[in-house]
Structure formats: C-alpha cells, structure tokens
Amino acid sequence: HENAVFILHDQLNLDAWPSRVREEKPLLIFIESAAKGNALPYHKKKLVYLLSSMRHFALECAEAGFPVHYHSTQNHYDHVLKDLLSVNGDLNLTFMTPSEWDSRERLRKVRTEYEGRVEEISNNFFFANPEEYKDRVKDGWLMEYFYREMRRKTGYLMNGENPEGGEWNYDDKNREKLPEGYPVPAIAETKPDEITKEVIEMVEEWFPDHFGKSEIFTYAVTRRQALYRLNEFIEERLDEFGPYEDAMVQGKYDLFHSQLSVYLNNGLILPKEACDKAVEAYENDNARLNSVEGFIRQIIGWREYVRVYYEAMMPDVREVNHFNFTKKLPEMYWSGQTKMNCMSECLKPVIDDGYSHHIQRLMVLSNFSNLTEIDPRELNDWFHFAYVDAYEWVVLPNVLGMSTFADGGVLASKPYVSSGNYINKMSNYCKHCDYKISKKTGEDACPFNYLYWNFIDKQRETFSQNGRANFMVNMFDKKSEEDKKAILNSSDMFIKTLETM
Template sequence: MKTLRLLLGDQLTRSIASLTDLDPDHDVVLMVEVWEEATYVRHHKQKIAFLFSAMRHFAEALRAEGISVDYVRLDDAENAGSFGAELARAVARHAPDRVVVTEPGEWRVLQMMRDWREELGPPVEIRDDNRFLATKAEFAAWAGAKKQLRMEFFYREMRRKTGFLMEGGEPVGGQWNFDAENRKALPKSLRVPPRRRFEPDAITREVLALVARRFGNHFGDLEPFGWAVTRADALEALRVFVDEALPTFGDYQDAMKTGEPFLFHAVLSPYLNAGLLTAEEVCRAAEREWREGRAPLNAVEGFVRQIIGWREYVRGLYWLKMPAYADTNALSATRPLPDFYWTGETEMNCLAQCVSDTRRHAYAHHIQRLMVLGNFALIAGLSPSQVEEWYLVVFADAYEWVELPNVHGMILYADGGVLASKPYAASGAYIDRMSDYCAACAYDPKVKEGARACPFNYLYWNFLMENEGRLAGNPRMGMPLRTLSKMSDARRAAIREDSARFLAGLRSSYA
C-alpha cells in the first residue's frame, strides 16, 4: 500500500503519529510552504522564517534516512497556495492508496482536513497528535460535568500520570506548587546569562531572503535571526537553558528588565510548538537537574508546571470549547487595539519596551505578555478579537490552540471565568515592583491622579467600576471590590475623568 503522508509545519517530530508506520520503500512525505498559511494573519517575519527553515531542514533529515519527501517551496511556480490544493496536486502526482495526516493544532485546519475526506479520491486518515501528554479525550473526561475547570487540579493529575516530581504517589517537597517562591524582583547586580543564538546556515539564509522579498510588509524585524531550526540545535538550546538559566529561573521568572528580553526563561516554546522538542524530554531534562542537585525544586517545579500543567491545560480546553469559545465576550470589551501595539510609540515605557522586544525577537516572556501587554488590554477594554489577532501575529510560538485560550481566557477574561479564576488586572505598582521600566517612564506609578499618574493606576480602578456588577460574585475579587465600595464620589469621578481623557487619546488604525 502506498501512503501519502502530509506533514504540517508545526509537526516537525520524527515520532509523530503520521510517521510512525512509514514504509520508506513505498510512502511519500508531503511538506508544503503555502501562502494561505503564511498570511491568514500577517505573521511576524521571524516566525515565517523559523518555520520555513525548520521545515526545509526536517525534510533534509528525512531524506538522509532514505525517505521520499515531496517538498513544495513557496516560490515554486506551480504552488497553488493552500493545503487543500497542494494535497490534491500531490495525490495526482503520486496516486496513493490513502492519505495520512496528524490532527492539526487549529480548528480551522481540522475543518479543512475533514473536507478532504469528501474532496479527495483516496481515503484520508486523521490521527491523534501523540506528542501531547493528555489526549483530547482524557481532558474531556477529566473536565466531565465540573462546574469550574482549574489548571491546578488538572496539573496534579498530570503529575500523577507522568510521575514527574513524584515520590511514592506524593509530590516531592511535600507540596504541589511552589509558585509563591517564584516572584522575586531582580537584583541590579545579578548576572543574566547570555542566551544561545544560532548562526543562520545556507538554508536559513535562503529562507531569510525569501521572507524579505515576499513578506517585507509584515510586522517585526527579520534580522538578527538566531533561532534554532534543527533538532540538534534545539536540543543544544535546551542544554544551555538547564545548565545556565534553570537554577535561577524559579526565583526571577516574574521579573522584567530593560534590554533583557530573555532573562532566565527557557525560550524553548517555539521549538516545542513546532515539534523540534517534546514536552516529555524537556520536563525530564529539568527534573534530572533537581534530582542530581544542580537546580532548586522551586525552579524545576515552576518550569514543569508550565509544560505539563498550563500548556496541556490550554490545549485541552481549546478543543473542548471550540468553536463557540472564540466568540464569547463576557466583559463586553469593544475598544479598538491602539496603534502602539504595532509601533511601540507610547510614553508608557513598560509597553514600549515589551513591544520593542517583541518586534526584535518575535518573543516576550509570560509576565510581559500577561501583566504588561495583556493587563493593559484588559483594563482598557480592548476588543478580544483584535487583541487575539495581535498575539497570534507577533510571537514565534503562537498557534491558535495555545494563543486563543491564553489571551481570551487568561488575559482578557472574555470567557467569563472558564479558564481563569479571576481577571488578571493590576495597577502600576505591580510593574514597578517587578521591573525597572518605571524609572525611565514619563508617568509615575506612585501618582494616582492627573497628567503624571501612571495610566495603569486609574485604568485599573476604572475597569473595576465598569465591571463591578459582572465581578461581584467572584470571591477572588472580593478585596478590591470592597476597597472600591469605600471610595468617595470625588475619587471615583477623578478616576473616570483621567481614564476618559487617556483612552480618548489612543490612536487606532482599526475601523
């Protein structure tokens, strides 16, 4: 039997389900660079370059095994521009008895795959993605009829299932979660290790030239480009992280510093989400560092929680709740996305720094994404669909299965509490405590009213006033809402006036 095996650009894992029973003597692996996928949103230039280069390198690795690879480049004159059209052309070329694919990470692509079953001659087999530690069915069974889904309890089940950081059925260290130990401000004298970046080879240089020609009007800087694009280099990036950054990651994972976009973070998410690394192997590498005494438990547990807890949780929730999930807007937020999310041109230094980091690297760490970029979007009442599109565009690790729940549920609370237990809103004091951004800002986080006040301060309380009725039943919002209830009418009026003035001054190119 001759099988055509379509491999998507974020499925660059040799052990992926669609390749497990591959017969090199008869089967063909199809890989395609298509315009439709590169432009359904205007992805950051580095994300496109990373994926195309990683795909080309992966194809070469398969060929080195003696596997037949049909690879269609973006600039191939015959490229039809979409998955479906290219698959149809490949079926005509190879006349396979069947087509095998691994389920995609996005709902819209799954709908395409289901349509192929009707449109193509040979049968199309869609296999479960075996790279995740929890199947969609397992997550749905865990969710069951629960009134509330909380990551912490799912995470504990994943610890029990995988055995990571477990001893005799109990969590090592006597507790499941060490997050309370992971919120230290960054000392000025602490050395930040340089992050391993990779010099582009000839294949990557060819891709960079292609992206410069074809996607020059997309967001972000194309160079300097330093992403790993092979499995070997991704493994090297993992090694450098666990050796040099993991021991300090736990203490300072919530910290932010001007000119240090990576700090002690792993910066492995692009490789995980594209398939160059697997969740199991990165967690195993981190756990080994603790068991052999080279990294503290709070660091390793915090890292493992992000992978087998949060990453698996948002993926499960995405497939459980889609497609209706994306259309919810629990806080009725409608304000257009401000232009400074694209340009970085704002007097709020924290936002300017985070947008600048994102433009240069197609990356910002999770606190920058949640508590600066996301916090502003939440308390300013920005449109969920526009914010979600921005997050999908600008980050090298962004795919809808991971981006949408994080932004829609965690950042914007647009799902009304399905994913997160409360809105993650904060005033300027949090950013001042966890970063050095405020020292160089035109606004003062210690000033609460007037032209010099940090906009996060009055927008935070304005957000609570606008959503007081919606949030009144949330027990985790009890304390700030009680404080709000004691505010004088004059103080409330000042907050509304400052907020209205500031928000009216935002410029947006959105219609």
C-alpha cells in the first residue's frame, strides 16, 4: 500500500503535521484548483500568494526527499483526489481537517466514498481545541476570559497564577495617535522570483477580472522569507506596536503592525513561533509589556477565539443579518474612488496589496458599511475576497460577529459604529479631506457625523438593550427637533446618493 498525504493551501508547514509524516516521507499531494480560486473574485495578489507559496513549499518538500504529486485543475480538488483513489487501488490517503467549512465537507465526502482508505487527522495549526470551548463561546463567553484561559494554558507572560505586571490587559496604554513625522521603519520587500513571476502571469490569465492588482508583488512566499519578516517585526516594530496599534496615518499603511496574518494563516509561520519570539523579546528587555501583551492577545486571544466561534456557529451564521440591511456595497469598495479621505486612504492598501490594519478594517471600512445600511453578508464577501489574509474561519467571525453585529450580539456587546470624531482622534485623515469634520450636518459636513446619529436613532431598539450604549440614544433624544431633522435629512440624502453611484 502506498500512503499519501493531501496538503491544502493553508497547511504549508510540516512541523504542524504528525512526526510520522516527517519520518516516513509519504507521497505528498498538492492541488491548484481554479474552481476554488473562482469561488469569489479573490484579490489577484491573494491568488498569487497562495499559489506561489504552495509551489515553493512543494519544491522544498521534493528537495527534502518527499515524493510529490503536484496537480493543477480547473475543477475542485476532491475530483482529483477521487480520480487518484480510483485509479490507484492501493493508495491510502490522509488529510488534515480543513480550517474552512466547504473544503471540510468536500473532503469528508471523499472519506465516506472511500471508506477505510481515507483518514482524517485533526487540525494542528492552532493552540486551542475548539471542542473544549465551543459551547461556552456560543453562549456568549467573552474573549477576555477565553484569553485568560489561553494565557494560563500557554504560560505566556505568567508569574505562576498571576499575569505579568499584575494586569491581564494593558489596552489603556495602547490608544495613542502617531505624532506628526514620527519615524516608522520600512518592512522588507521580497522580489518576485521566476516561480512567482510565472504565477503572476497565470493569475492574470485565469482570473483577469478579479479584484485588485497583481503588480508590485512584495509578499514573502517561503518560510525562510516569512521568518525573516517575523524577526524584523520583533526587532524593529514590536516595542512600539502597542501604543500605536490603533493609529492611522495619511499615506502610511503598515505602521507598527506585524503584517504576519498572511503567513500565520497559511502555515508559513506557526502562531507559537510568533508568540515565543515576542515573549522572548519582552524577557530580554527588547520590547515593553503593553506591546508584547497586546500582540500575544491578538494571537492566542482574538485569533483563536474567532476560530472557536466559527466552529461553534457554522453553518447557520453565514446567513445572519440582525439589522436586516439589504443595500449593496457601494462601488467605492472596488474602485477606491470617493471624496471621503478616510475611506480612500483605507481602501488604497486593500486594492493595491490586499491589506489594511485592524482599525482601518473595523472603524472605517466596516463602520461606514454599517452606517449606510449595507447587507453585512455583502461586506463579509468583500472582506473575504479583497484581503490576502482572509479565510472564512477568520473573516466571518470578524465581520458578521464583531464589526457588523449581524449575529445580534453573540461575539460583540454592541455594533462597532462611531462618528467622525473617532477617526479624527486616531488619524490625520480629516486634515486632508474635502468634508469638514467640525460640521455636523449639511452637504460639506463629515458624513460619519450625521450617519452615526441616524444609526443610533434607527437602531435604538438594539442600543436600548445595552446599558452603555443606551446612553447614546438618550443623547440623541436630547437634541433639538431642528438638529434631529437635519441629521435625518442629511443621512437620507447621503444614503440615496450612494445608492445611485
């Protein structure tokens, strides 16, 4: 009997596979599926990244002595696997539980059809076993408590039973605006090699109408290159990651963020490696506690928590729409063209590179979509195809759970909406905008300002059920009749114009 292992595009690291795979060197199967690439109009750079890193990985495995079967198909990969199993009666196949639902369904069907010859092993690319936490998360267990459990479990930043420094969370130190002219270190850029160049050509040929651009591709595509970036982040940016985590700056897109989600999410870097290095930097006095705690929390807290949420809530959660919004996503999310400077600044790095940082995603791009009553499932699709780091297990909880409140409050306690004040506080965008942040209503007023109050008024039922947010409804009600009318008029007009754009 010949043993084979099917490796999906987001499982590219043999250290996360059982030791027997490394030792026995079975046949490794990789499949490029155009059908999968066409499921959504995925960003061209995302496809280039996934295909190039898979090709590089397969080559490395071959160089390490593994027999490799690399297949390219217009079909879905389960068709290829079924063909292989039918033609080679002696073949036994192992796969690791895919992180995404649809792939899992497809592979499980193969397993059923070829009962006894196909083995599924559990996904080992994460810290937490979702089965342990699923029920609690479904019942509204907060991320903060899950995170504390993960801190205890991993021992990161712990002194026995107590958190390092006495607190679990130092976010109160992590809300600074970046001072004007503050130097930000540049991130390494990888030049496309022959393999990547070939993939770029192929993506342009296979997916010509997809979102974004394939030009100027600078992502790392091998583990070695990705580890270089991890080290660069730890040495040059981690220390200032915390304080400026929420800051946004005109013309600057990465700031002190790690830009590692892309590599963590397909396995080039394992989450444990990133956390180990960050904690080591703290222990060696190379990074402050609030930065390292913040970084660790994003990974063993948020990243793991959203995955458990996904496991707990699928598949029904795909259809949630708490506010029953039905509007289409405006054209600007494709073109980046808008007079709103914050929107165009946050859309630019997405269109160019399939990336923007967390606050841009949450407090600008999602915030605007909520305030203009866009169907959250449309927004979810957009986040899924437009970002290089997006996979359903991570994008869906962040959009339908966190940023749009579409699940009605399982993940978040209230919708993430804000007026222009928040954007003005955390960025210098408003200085470069045609709209006036100081104006509350009227044609040249910042749209976030009136749209925010309009939202509070229209969705008062949801806000009234939340102690803290109910305060905002009371504030709206205390406004003069004239102000209220102006807010509602400006909002109606803005939303109508947006629809015709």
